[in-house]
Amino acid sequence: MARIALLLLLTPFGLHAQVSFERLLNADDEPHNWLTYSGTYASTRYSLLDRITPANVGELELKWVFQAQSLEKFESTPLVVDGIMYLTEAPNTAVALDAARGRVFWDYRHNPSNLSRPCCGRVNRGLAMLGDTLFMATIDAQLVAIDAVNGQPVWRTAVADPGAGYAMTLAPLVVKDKVIVGVAGGEFGIRGFVSAYDAETGEEAWKFYTIPGPGEPGHETWEGDTDAWQHGGASVWLTGSYDPDLDQTYWGIGNPGPDWNPAQRPGDNLYSDAVVALDPDTGELQWYFQFTPNDDYDYDAVQIPVLADIGLETFSSGRQMLWANRNGFFYVLDRTNGEFVRGEPFTEVNWASGLSESGRPIETPQPPGETTYPGVQGATNWYSPSYSPRTGLFYVPAWENYGSVFWPEEQEYQEGLRFLGGIPGTPIPGGPNVPSLRGDRINNWTEAVGTGAVIALDPVTGEHRWKYEMTDVTTSGILTTATDLLFTGGREGYFHALDAVTGDLLWRTNLGGDIANGPISYAVDGRQYVAVAAGNGLFVFGLRD
Amino acid sequence: MRRLLFGVLASLFAGGQLMAQAHVGQYEQADIAYGSTLYATYCVVCHGESGDLFPGVNLRSGVFRHAASDRDLRGILLDGIPGTTMVAGAYEDAELVALIAYLRNMDTEIGGVALGDATSGQALFAGKGDCGSCHRVAGQGPRFAPDLSDIGAIRSASVLSRALEDPHGSTLPMNRAVRVVTAEGTVINGRRLNEDTYSVQLIAEDERLLSLDKRDLREYTILTAWDLPSYDDVFSEEEVTDLLAYLRSLKGMN
Known part of the structure; x- marks a missing residue:
């Protein structure tokens, strides 16, 4: 029977996957699929699959490997829909493959314009799907719709001008009949935005500027009569979340520009380093919460908004948003209105001594030449955290003992050129300045420069329940499952399975390359798989047959 | 003494700048x-x-x-x-x-650093400094300490100069020595080549390449600093510039 179903799936005349909005809303009802970048609209990266357990995880074996033809960074999270996997390889090639065997059905190559000026590599984090159409946001700021059956382009829309420093690296988010994206370019003096496109036609439906223009509320946070707001960055380079009951979509906003010279942009610089809640039909702002006003350090609030109901009714509506920020603080927000519920540092922080009652940082800038913690890459970054409703814990990929020295500099804006306002340095002579860009296979400066960890936080109390330490920093996301397993990788190329309750190591394997995406789990014909990219390959594990 | 010299030149493996003179004058x-x-x-x-x-x-x-x-x-x-x-x-x-x-x-x-005579520097390297008793250059010398064959291509004169002056302060984490005691009680001194969460790779004093599982070790200590005098006490100012000129001339097989 399973065999017949598979044949139907693979024949062009059979029932191929149609991903309706209804299915996206109820993604938890089909845990064998991975329908959006973060798995579900709540973005918890919690899988309900339960075949792989702490008792049998030690028997995991490699089922297949997909070797990317691209040697650029593999940051893509695959989608899996009814036995077919859709992923991207850098810069902008979409690939459809058999999720049980790894054999390729088709690939579609978008050749980005050489005008594109990505800050940090031509990465792509994955696709979105609606109906039988896939959506890919490209490094040259195009949004491309691709037929999921034959891999042919359906429409292409120019979202922004790559020559002016705009780029896209995120996986789009589909809400109802619209495809929502945001633009990268916070190091090039762009004016960031989130925008939505009609999934059928590619026509722009709305655009929300992450820096309010003259006359709009928040514009006054770009003080003085300057054009700083026009080049103030506030990019959007990671997929948002969606709460269907509140009908709000949430997006984390990047750093203000120039990155390291706040004197050039006095004021709080809304909505940089904030989370915004938008109406998915109109793009209208519902609320915002700013984590780092007038940022000195490039502390993008580009993390996944994790929607979890953790039972803090006493303090708020009971609908929370959990957020471990690049700035080193862990926040619980009320996602109905953006009110601050609680927050505390989760790693070493010295740029602020704490948070006020409203959640505003009490800033303690370090003297010139002194080390600021966390460093420029942050206490965490875009690597997806996970929330398990079973353990009630929030799991964060964290960098510890990692600092930078910041040297602000006046810089004039020029279109298409980097707009940084200085450069952070390492306090360690000869140490790596921006470790995440190095990808070195040799790590012999480790304890001086920074280390990695998975930190399990109790969001109700803020307590650290356990910590799993790694010698190198980590750029891997985290997956938890209904059997209390936690999967994560790291820069060293190890792929680990931990006990989500205790943090004990249950299984590991060496994949030999940086893990810079988030593991996912899916099932085909009742067999559960765990997939993770390392180096330039995607590795898929399952239990022995 | 051997240990001392190793530390001095290990510290030469620092970040750097350099004197590429070949093309000066050719550009506006x-x-x-x-x-x-x-x-x-x-x-x-x-x-x-x-x-x-x-x-x-x-x-x-x-x-x-x-x-x-x-x-x-x-x-x-x-x-x-x-x-x-x-x-x-x-x-x-x-x-x-x-x-x-x-x-x-x-x-x-x-910005550059004053360089003296490379030939005199080579003599100091081999003679008074006894550098070659620990460091290898162009296939000659032991391998426990860092090989200096291309030090002039990867480290600037100013960084090399600083390292000679203040070897203690200039020793980089990447050149740290480690001390290991195995489960059987064997003591191994080595220079760390690489490390991850579960294992460490090192070159031992006897030039063996070892990869050890941390779980199997009774003791694993990373020595963060060497107790070293400044080379200013060994060489005159002029000799330091000669030594720097020699080190800067070491460009590897390219």
């Missing part, structure tokens, strides 16, 4: 100046202000692994280097000219 000062602003915009995040931030690459060395001529450099700037993180850039002609001018003169632009 205005281009060099414009190039430095372009460098600060496009290149600095990965390559750093001193041009040596990216591992294994020192733009101030005057030696480029993928380019000999300016024409080659132009190709790399435009097309990137496939299979690496060096990306393509959409530069205009004037920008290319300026960037190349700056790269060719980067070291002198950023």
Whole structure:
């Protein structure tokens, strides 16, 4: 029977996957699929699959490997829909493959314009799907719709001008009949935005500027009569979340520009380093919460908004948003209105001594030449955290003992050129300045420069329940499952399975390359798989047959 | 003594700058100046202000692994280097000219250190300094301490100078020594080559390459500093400039 179903799936005349909005809303009802970048609209990266357990995880074996033809960074999270996997390889090639065997059905190559000026590599984090159409946001700021059956382009829309420093690296988010994206370019003096496109036609439906223009509320946070707001960055380079009951979509906003010279942009610089809640039909702002006003350090609030109901009714509506920020603080927000519920540092922080009652940082800038913690890459970054409703814990990929020295500099804006306002340095002579860009296979400066960890936080109390330490920093996301397993990788190329309750190591394997995406789990014909990219390959594990 | 000298020269493996003189005079000062602003915009995040931030690459060395001529450099700037993180850039002609001018003169632009006579320096290296009793150059000498055959291509004169002056303060984490006691009680002293969460790779004093599982070790200590005097006490000022000139002349097999 399973065999017949598979044949139907693979024949062009059979029932191929149609991903309706209804299915996206109820993604938890089909845990064998991975329908959006973060798995579900709540973005918890919690899988309900339960075949792989702490008792049998030690028997995991490699089922297949997909070797990317691209040697650029593999940051893509695959989608899996009814036995077919859709992923991207850098810069902008979409690939459809058999999720049980790894054999390729088709690939579609978008050749980005050489005008594109990505800050940090031509990465792509994955696709979105609606109906039988896939959506890919490209490094040259195009949004491309691709037929999921034959891999042919359906429409292409120019979202922004790559020559002016705009780029896209995120996986789009589909809400109802619209495809929502945001633009990268916070190091090039762009004016960031989130925008939505009609999934059928590619026509722009709305655009929300992450820096309010003259006359709009928040514009006054770009003080003085300057054009700083026009080049103030506030990019959007990671997929948002969606709460269907509140009908709000949430997006984390990047750093203000120039990155390291706040004197050039006095004021709080809304909505940089904030989370915004938008109406998915109109793009209208519902609320915002700013984590780092007038940022000195490039502390993008580009993390996944994790929607979890953790039972803090006493303090708020009971609908929370959990957020471990690049700035080193862990926040619980009320996602109905953006009110601050609680927050505390989760790693070493010295740029602020704490948070006020409203959640505003009490800033303690370090003297010139002194080390600021966390460093420029942050206490965490875009690597997806996970929330398990079973353990009630929030799991964060964290960098510890990692600092930078910041040297602000006046810089004039020029279109298409980097707009940084200085450069952070390492306090360690000869140490790596921006470790995440190095990808070195040799790590012999480790304890001086920074280390990695998975930190399990109790969001109700803020307590650290356990910590799993790694010698190198980590750029891997985290997956938890209904059997209390936690999967994560790291820069060293190890792929680990931990006990989500205790943090004990249950299984590991060496994949030999940086893990810079988030593991996912899916099932085909009742067999559960765990997939993770390392180096330039995607590795898929399952239990022995 | 052996240990002392190892520490001194281990500290030479520090970040750096350099004296690439070969092309000076060939480029317009205005281009060099414009190039430095372009460098600060496009290149600095990965390559750093001193041009040596990216591992294994020192733009101030005057030696480029993928380019000999300016024409080659132009190709790399435009097309990137496939299979690496060096990306393509959409530069205009004037920008290319300026960037190349700056790269060719980067070291002198950023500042140099007085260099003496390399031949005298070589004699000091082998004689008074006894450097060769620990360090290997061009296939001669032991391998426990860092091989200095290409030290002049990967470290600047100022960094080498600082290391001779203050070896203790200049010792980098990447040259740290480790002390290991195995489950059987065997003590191994080594120089750490690599480390991860579960294992450590090292070169032992007897030149064996060892990879050890941390779980199996009774003791694993990373020695963060060496107790060393300044080489100022060993060499005269002039001798230091000679030694620096010799070290700077060591460019590896390229």
